[in-house]
Amino acid sequence: HPMKAAKVVFVLGGPGSGKGTQCALIVEHFGFTHLSAGDLLRAEIKSGSQNGAMIQSMIKEGKIVPSEVTVKLLQKAMLSSDNDKFLIDGFPRNEENRSAFELITGIRPEFILFFECSEKEMEKRVLGRNEGRIDDNIETIKKRFKVFIDSGLPVLKHYDSLGKLRKINGDRMKEEVFESVRPLFTAFAK
Numbered sequence: 001h002p003m004k005a006a007k008v009v010f011v012l013g014g015p016g017s018g019k020g021t022q023c024a025l026i027v028e029h030f031g032f033t034h035l036s037a038g039d040l041l042r043a044e045i046k047s048g049s050q051n052g053a054m055i056q057s058m059i060k061e062g063k064i065v066p067s068e069v070t071v072k073l074l075q076k077a078m079l080s081s082d083n084d085k086f087l088i089d090g091f092p093r094n095e096e097n098r099s100a101f102e103l104i105t106g107i108r109p110e111f112i113l114f115f116e117c118s119e120k121e122m123e124k125r126v127l128g129r130n131e132g133r134i135d136d137n138i139e140t141i142k143k144r145f146k147v148f149i150d151s152g153l154p155v156l157k158h159y160d161s162l163g164k165l166r167k168i169n170g171d172r173m174k175e176e177v178f179e180s181v182r183p184l185f186t187a188f189a190k
């Protein structure tokens with residue numbers, strides 16, 4: 001386990017809850033490296049990889065890509081970085097993701113940052129984003145909400161039972177949300 005010394009924070013929340021937006025602010029203020037599992041998977045599709053077609057169809061359906069694919073991408077990104085502080089955004093999405101990551105990397109997260117946001121607000125944000133994502137349409141969004149409830153909530157429950165869950169009200173303006181996030185990271189300031 002060559003990465004065992006790395007400091008990892010998992011950043012979780014429903015689709016459009018503001019994970020990517022808040023990660024950018026944490027990077028800027030606290031020098032973490034941001035690894036969005038979704039971005040890594042989308043880059044893998046673009047790269048013309050063997051798995052590209054499979055990943056694309058899973059994302060289009062709002063389904064969770066097999067752990068071995070995602071964990072490998074995260075591991076590769078961590079090993080090729082010279083930083084030792086990582087925000088892992090949008091992963092783990094189910095209990096199987098969680099146990100595969102722990103087993104393969106030996107890493108236990110410092111804590112879990114969880115953005116709580118209403119479906120009404122998340123839907124508005126995702127539909128308003130306009131970045132051409134194949135999953136940003138109302139049918140796929142409904143599926144993403146359901147997968148988040150069915151598969152994502154058990155992960156949050158697990159970390160809550162370990163005292164590692166940090167719940168943030170994500171329903172506010174991004175600057176206000178960040179003021180709640182900031183104190184959680186002051187211990188990691190450079």
Ligand code: UP5
Pocket residue numbers: 013014015016017018019020021022036037038039041058059060061062063064065066070089090091092093125126128129135144170171172173174175177
């Ligand atoms: N915005 C952000 N904050 C705002 C605020 N406070 N007020 C008003 N607007 C705000 O934000 C979304 C939009 O809202 C943006 O336009 C932003 O400006 C605005 P963003 O920060 O992008 O939210 P985020 O939570 O990152 O939303 P995202 O859509 O990326 O979340 P998902 O979890 O749905 O997407 P992700 O890329 O993580 O995963 C996509 C798919 O990949 C999954 O559905 C799944 O199929 C697959 N996947 C896996 O299979 N495994 C993985 O491990 C990861 C992904």
Ligand code: MG
Pocket residue numbers: 019020036038090
């Ligand atoms: Mg995102």
